Amino acid sequence: xxxxxxxxxxxxxxxxxxxxxxxxxxxxxxxxxxxxxxxxxxxxxxxxxxxxxxxxxxxxxxxxxxxxxxxxxxxxxxxxxxxxxxxxxxxxxxxxxxxxxxxxxxxxxxxxxxxxxxxxxxxxxxxxxxxxxxxxxxxxxxx
Amino acid sequence: xxxxxxxxxxxxxxxxxxxxxxxxxxxxxxxxxxxxxxxxxxxxxxxxxxxxxxxxxxxxxxxxxxxxxxxxxxxxxxxxxxxxxxxxxxxxxxxxxxxxxxxxxxxxxxxxxxxxxxxxxxxxxxxxxxxxx
Numbered sequence: 613x614x615x616x617x618x619x620x621x622x623x624x625x626x627x628x629x630x631x632x633x634x635x636x637x638x639x640x641x642x643x644x645x646x647x648x649x650x651x652x653x654x655x656x657x658x659x660x661x662x663x664x665x666x667x668x669x670x671x672x673x674x675x676x677x678x679x680x681x682x683x684x685x686x687x688x689x690x691x692x693x694x695x696x697x698x699x700x701x702x703x704x705x706x707x708x709x710x711x712x713x714x715x716x717x718x719x720x721x722x723x724x725x726x727x728x729x730x731x732x733x734x735x736x737x738x739x740x741x742x743x744x745x746x747x748x749x750x751x752x753x754x755x
Numbered sequence: 756x757x758x759x760x761x762x763x764x765x766x767x768x769x770x771x772x773x774x775x776x777x778x779x780x781x782x783x784x785x786x787x788x789x790x791x792x793x794x795x796x797x798x799x800x801x802x803x804x805x806x807x808x809x810x811x812x813x814x815x816x817x818x819x820x821x822x823x824x825x826x827x828x829x830x831x832x833x834x835x836x837x838x839x840x841x842x843x844x845x846x847x848x849x850x851x852x853x854x855x856x857x858x859x860x861x862x863x864x865x866x867x868x869x870x871x872x873x874x875x876x877x878x879x880x881x882x883x884x885x886x887x888x
Contacts, residue, residue, distance in 0.1 A: 643765075643769065644775070645775045646769055646773055646775060646776055646777050647775045647776060647777040647778070648775070648792050648886075649777075650777035650778075651777075651790060651792035651793065652792065652796070654781070655792075655793060655796070661780065661781035662779060662780075665770075665777045665778070665779055666766075668777050669766040669767075669769050669770045669773075669776070669777070670762060670763065670766040672766075673762040673763075673764075673765045673766050673769075674758065674759065674762035676762075677758050677761055677762050678758055681758060687757055687758055690756070690757070690758055691758055694758060694759065717796040717798070719796070
């Protein structure tokens, strides 16, 4: 337990950098081609086109800023909360697409690597778990 | 809150000036049409069919596409059927939004060859070229 207490902050720091870099990459890839990302959002058939367009323009930049905030430890807790919320929302959207049998790709990291929905869900669960771990470690340290 | 507000600034700029900004109105699709992004997301399941003339095809075509046009239907169809499998999705394209060759080829594949999952690429070859800019 004592060892875990020692390792946890280090692991949290390392994970913050990795997850931050991952979100920056995901954001940049989508920010480069928002039209394509708007189509990806539309493929999920969850939002009206106009709302999907706003999401396609806004979400990549939110990911980039929050990713940078994680790495540079500025507005860190806020970024963690936003990214955890986003990862949870992605999980709901991906699971709903999987349940409805939609034959689409996630578009989460652009189209260089078009994973299946199942792989995308697994990646998202991993990211969500990492974010929750970082968040809980940070909150414990603050107490 | 600061991060949420900050992200709105580049998003608004991208919405006005980005060369690849999305349209504010949904692109309407005719029955049997598909958008390039959707077709690309199908990945290896797609067989691209080029309905333009043989000359246009030999100049340039979507990587992996096969030629199939009405001018040489009987000569080109067997070549395509050798590659076709039941689980494949066929996407036919011609030169632009206005051309009709892809609609004609798709219609013949559906009605004469009785093939399922045949789509026409909206915007055709021009849509493909624009996506590469």
